[in-house]
Amino acid sequence: MASKIDMAIAALLIIAIIVPSGIGAYMIGKLSSIEDALKPPAAPTKLLRVGFAWPTFIDPAVGSDYSSSTAFTNLYDPLLFPTTTGDVKPWVATNWTVSTDGLTWTFTLNDSIKFHSGRPLKADDVLYSMERLITIGEGYAYLFSPYVNLTASTAIDDHTVQFKLDKTFGPFLITLARLYILDKEEVTAHIKEGDFAKEWLLTNDAGSGPYKVKEVVLEDHVYMERFNDYWAEMKPNSPDEIRMLALAVPTTERTMLLKKELEISSQWLPEEVLAALKKAGLVTGSHVGGDMFYFMMHCNKTPTDDIHIRKALAYAMDYETVVEEMYLDNPLAKCVVPISLAGAAELTMYRQNLTAAQEQLQQSKYYITGPADIPEIEVHWCAEVPAEERVAMLFAECAVDIGLRVKVVKTPWGSMITEMADQDLSPNIETIFVAGHYAEAGSLLESRYHSKSAATWEQNEWLLNDTIDGMIEDALSEVNVTKRYEDYAELERYLLDLCPSLFLFDHLVKYSYQPYVIWPNVLGESIPVMGYNIDGRTIEVVPPE
Amino acid sequence: MKMKTYIARRLGFALFSLVGLSILVFYLARVIPGDPVMMMVDPRTPPEVIEELRHALGLDKPLYLQYFFWLEDVFRGDLGFSVYTRRSVTTDVLEYLPISLELVILAALIEVVGAFILGVLAGSHAYKWPDNLVRISSYIGISIPSFVWAIILQLIFAWQLSLFPTSGLLSSNIPSPPRVTGFTSLDSLIAGRFDAFVDVIWHATLPAFALCIGGMTQDARMIRAGMVENKDKEYIAMATSQGLPARLVMFKYLLKPSIIPAVTVMGMDVAAMLGNAFLVEMVFMWPGFSRHAINAMYRSDLNTIVATVMVIGIIFAIVNLITDIIVAYLDPRIRLMERGE
Numbered sequence A: 001m002a003s004k005i006d007m008a009i010a011a012l013l014i015i016a017i018i019v020p021s022g023i024g025a026y027m028i029g030k031l032s033s034i035e036d037a038l039k040p041p042a043a044p045t046k047l048l049r050v051g052f053a054w055p056t057f058i059d060p061a062v063g064s065d066y067s068s069s070t071a072f073t074n075l076y077d078p079l080l081f082p083t084t085t086g087d088v089k090p091w092v093a094t095n096w097t098v099s100t101d102g103l104t105w106t107f108t109l110n111d112s113i114k115f116h117s118g119r120p121l122k123a124d125d126v127l128y129s130m131e132r133l134i135t136i137g138e139g140y141a142y143l144f145s146p147y148v149n150l151t152a153s154t155a156i157d158d159h160t161v162q163f164k165l166d167k168t169f170g171p172f173l174i175t176l177a178r179l180y181i182l183d184k185e186e187v188t189a190h191i192k193e194g195d196f197a198k199e200w201l202l203t204n205d206a207g208s209g210p211y212k213v214k215e216v217v218l219e220d221h222v223y224m225e226r227f228n229d230y231w232a233e234m235k236p237n238s239p240d241e242i243r244m245l246a247l248a249v250p251t252t253e254r255t256m257l258l259k260k261e262l263e264i265s266s267q268w269l270p271e272e273v274l275a276a277l278k279k280a281g282l283v284t285g286s287h288v289g290g291d292m293f294y295f296m297m298h299c300n301k302t303p304t305d306d307i308h309i310r311k312a313l314a315y316a317m318d319y320e321t322v323v324e325e326m327y328l329d330n331p332l333a334k335c336v337v338p339i340s341l342a343g344a345a346e347l348t349m350y351r352q353n354l355t356a357a358q359e360q361l362q363q364s365k366y367y368i369t370g371p372a373d374i375p376e377i378e379v380h381w382c383a384e385v386p387a388e389e390r391v392a393m394l395f396a397e398c399a400v401d402i403g404l405r406v407k408v409v410k411t412p413w414g415s416m417i418t419e420m421a422d423q424d425l426s427p428n429i430e431t432i433f434v435a436g437h438y439a440e441a442g443s444l445l446e447s448r449y450h451s452k453s454a455a456t457w458e459q460n461e462w463l464l465n466d467t468i469d470g471m472i473e474d475a476l477s478e479v480n481v482t483k484r485y486e487d488y489a490e491l492e493r494y495l496l497d498l499c500p501s502l503f504l505f506d507h508l509v510k511y512s513y514q515p516y517v518i519w520p521n522v523l524g525e526s527i528p529v530m531g532y533n534i535d536g537r538t539i540e541v542v543p544p545e
Numbered sequence B: 001m002k003m004k005t006y007i008a009r010r011l012g013f014a015l016f017s018l019v020g021l022s023i024l025v026f027y028l029a030r031v032i033p034g035d036p037v038m039m040m041v042d043p044r045t046p047p048e049v050i051e052e053l054r055h056a057l058g059l060d061k062p063l064y065l066q067y068f069f070w071l072e073d074v075f076r077g078d079l080g081f082s083v084y085t086r087r088s089v090t091t092d093v094l095e096y097l098p099i100s101l102e103l104v105i106l107a108a109l110i111e112v113v114g115a116f117i118l119g120v121l122a123g124s125h126a127y128k129w130p131d132n133l134v135r136i137s138s139y140i141g142i143s144i145p146s147f148v149w150a151i152i153l154q155l156i157f158a159w160q161l162s163l164f165p166t167s168g169l170l171s172s173n174i175p176s177p178p179r180v181t182g183f184t185s186l187d188s189l190i191a192g193r194f195d196a197f198v199d200v201i202w203h204a205t206l207p208a209f210a211l212c213i214g215g216m217t218q219d220a221r222m223i224r225a226g227m228v229e230n231k232d233k234e235y236i237a238m239a240t241s242q243g244l245p246a247r248l249v250m251f252k253y254l255l256k257p258s259i260i261p262a263v264t265v266m267g268m269d270v271a272a273m274l275g276n277a278f279l280v281e282m283v284f285m286w287p288g289f290s291r292h293a294i295n296a297m298y299r300s301d302l303n304t305i306v307a308t309v310m311v312i313g314i315i316f317a318i319v320n321l322i323t324d325i326i327v328a329y330l331d332p333r334i335r336l337m338e339r340g341e
Helices: A004-031 A034-038 A064-075 A123-136 A170-178 A184-189 A250-260 A271-277 A309-314 A319-325 A354-362 A387-401 A413-420 A442-449 A466-477 A481-498 B002-031 B036-040 B049-057 B063-075 B089-123 B129-143 B148-158 B183-190 B194-231 B236-243 B246-258 B258-275 B278-283 B289-298 B300-332 B332-338
Strands: A046-054 A080-082 A087-092 A093-096 A106-107 A146-155 A162-167 A211-217 A223-224 A241-246 A284-296 A379-382 A406-411 A429-434 A501-513
Touching: A004 A123, A034 A379, A046 A064, A064 A123, A064 A211, A064 A223, A064 B036, A064 B089, A080 A170, A080 B258, A087 A093, A087 A170, A106 A123, A106 B036, A123 A162, A146 B289, A162 A309, A162 A429, A170 B236, A184 B036, A241 A413, A241 B002, A250 A271, A250 A406, A250 B148, A271 A284, A271 A501, A284 A309, A309 A354, A309 A387, A379 A387, A387 A406, A387 A429, A387 B049, A413 A429, A413 A466, A413 B258, A429 A442, A442 A466, A442 A481, A466 A481, B002 B063, B002 B300, B089 B194, B089 B246, B089 B300, B129 B194, B148 B194, B183 B194, B194 B246, B194 B258, B194 B278, B236 B246, B246 B258, B246 B300, B258 B278, B258 B289, B278 B289
Parallel strands: A046 A241, A379 A406, A379 A429
Antiparallel strands: A080 A087, A093 A106, A106 A162, A146 A162, A211 A223, A223 A241, A284 A429, A284 A501
């Protein structure tokens, strides 16, 4: 019986092998050869594949995160282009004038720009792009909606556009690096049920940038191919195609980099993976992210409502260990906003000083007989960023050194957003990275400390301070750059003294990339505006022979 | 007629369960932390825009009304708007579900064939080395979770041996076939693109194995156990003593009752694969339904959460029904029990 069973099993095995092979052979047999079936078509010689975290919305009136902004840089032209110093240079607009009251801005446009559709870029397109952005109200609309008067703004002729502001806004020029120009005719042709063509623009573009959309599969990839009629200068070895790939697992990313299936990693690779890849011959590069890592202290909740407790914590924290052992090489904070932002003044920041911490503690209203009287401090760190846990634990240890009790809580991002929307639910401290959306200190000062940002995830401090609000508004309305920067500096000193946050470090965005990629933005020429550092205009790909 | 009654009763149970599931998931999705609108927009978006979006999504209405409107839309084939992908959830389901299903179907095929081969091999050689080998393999297969298998297989076969691709659905140089069914392999065949068909199967092989190794080895153990248990039963002794050929005894009288428990578990395994595939899909960057569901959950995308759970629930109910029918077909006692005989 056993031998027959063996035969039966053997037969089953043979069938299991032969049947699929037969089907495969039948199909392959329809081709001229097996090689033809397995050999992919010739690849573009200069391919730039970059890892990203989804979502990537390629509609400039919808996206405002890192990957969306990177897509805009390559698919669209902004009205003005940001520079490495945080300023802007002529781009779609070649020159401009401003009225003496600072309310009327007139821009002359470059007349040689063509959209991917082949139509010339005109003033009407610029005006429409601004109208569409503000009307939809998402993406970077918040930069313009409080200031731009759409009814009064006009296209004077094909190459001159005029924006009227309701009130003066000092950084207006700098924010125009976020006004991406869309082809009005192309967009209006794809409007469906008054949706401003939002659905069409999920997977298509209407830009004039150096690359145009080849294929978009939501949650998976954005493929962009070179636009041959691009007007501005491109490097000789600029990529033929840029492929943004949604990656989620570091091991997959690492394998892809080692197999040369990825040219540039995402910005989220752990330090140990970066080190291992460097050992394997890949290059590690970095640029300033324009963001800072904050411990946001609730100024209206016991016991962090007491400035002495906040200062005691600021003096107790071991900042050096954070950048030496956890977030390697990230520069310690030099200001209350990243020092790379224009208008950030270099200040004397809090550093670990346990004596000063004890002194501050003893001045606290909660300190009656000793530190044990002080209520427990709750710190919430973002569950999706595991590296933050180590910093939170270090902070707890430092607090214990001066006799304070700290409870560290792992909190999912969704819960953080919910609790930060309510002053009572917000914990004593939230640990979050926050970036400016244009390269000037005013951007972060407003989003971090103005009362209107309380109840959003950008402010757990709940400062609700009229003096600070007034100082921010005055600074932002100042058209004179020198005076505006002086206003920022005064505000920064004021905030540092108030100590509403722990200012840990300016974030250095790190990547692992292939040695055959020439990437000036990570070699000292970075642009301190999110999304402008992976730019097909400046990156070169020279694959080995 | 009796079989029809049996199926109708099972179908009734399934529908009842699905309605209950829809109420439960609808409620749970709305009480988990994370305001979907706040997750969708930039924190500096004006409050009036946020309110407008909240209204457009119906989130300003009482929960029971939201459920009623959702149900009404579902009957019209509209699963709502996704705040994560910014388009119709129905479009998302139609795009991602076939991609996951083709992975699950391949994994199910490997699981069933592999479990039968390994189970019969072990059962027919009980307590001998093939049995021991299958047993050890089973322990390893069951104890290692599918996402670890995914990483192991990726490192060995994609990285070290370069026999399979690291990730994705298609090689970067193979253009996608025109979409007809949504099943990339099928669409490739429809378009006469055999290169794309071979490429999809090549890409799906490692994730499919990662997904089914645990189930396959568990099922093999069950088949083996059933065979060993039934081998000494009187009806087998009788069939053998009557001089029936060993092959007939084996496949007709021994294997049939031995596989019944395994068939039930296989059904459950296959149905659960769709929901459990998310980590495997993430490791292999397989743009499927499970990965989409998890991403939607992270983003508090209420409509997608409800839709994905319901779709998985429906598939689970269908597979369960099919399994019940197969088991009833294989085991007449079940049919008799249902009839109260």
